[in-house]
Amino acid sequence: MNPFQDHSDEELLLLIRQDSEQAFTHLFNRYAGKIASLAFSKVRSEEITQEIIQEIFTAIWEKRHKLEINTFSNYIFLAVKYQAIDHLRRQIRIKKHSLLLKAFVKISEEETLKTVELHELEEFLQKGIARLPDKTQKVFNLNRFEGKSISEIAIKLNLSEKAIKYHISKSLKDLRLHLKHFLMTLML
Secondary structure (H helix, E strand, O other): OOOOOOOOHHHHHHHHHOOOHHHHHHHHHHHHHHHHHHHHHHHOOHHHHHHHHHHHHHHHHHOOOOOOOOOHHHHHHHHHHHHHHHHHHHHHHHHHHHHHHHHHHHHHHHHHHHHOOHHHHHHHHHHHHHHOOHHHHHHHHHHHHOOOOHHHHHHHHOOOHHHHHHHHHHHHHHHHHHHHHHHHHHHO
């Protein structure tokens, strides 16, 4: 029999604040299935659903000492809702960037598309990203491909927002230069 079975959510949260991994595991098991169905109904992906659940519970564990939650069930369902919305926003940004990339290729559509396919440009862009310093690369990927905001990245990487802005600016400058060389090569 599980010793935490009869504990309320609030009692479990109190134990979690005191670093009880068993209470945390019980709370996770109590809600994971419920929130999985809600998350899946929003994102329609088992993989993304699992990521959302993991992100939420990781955040709960990491913030356990300063977490103040009145009603855990309300909190967890709202967290799923906002994580799903964030995911959908990131997907929209990624599609938007993909469309911009395709529009960029259409600069000289007749000549460019005859000599180079879109995947070659994307491959060249990936090589440009790979040439960036590790931290700049990580910031760029979080911002442009995962759709994270400057403040989210700053928190995640434990850097100042000014440093994040610097890395984004540096990556864009370097990639523009990299792509410029690519386009110059095509024109020759």
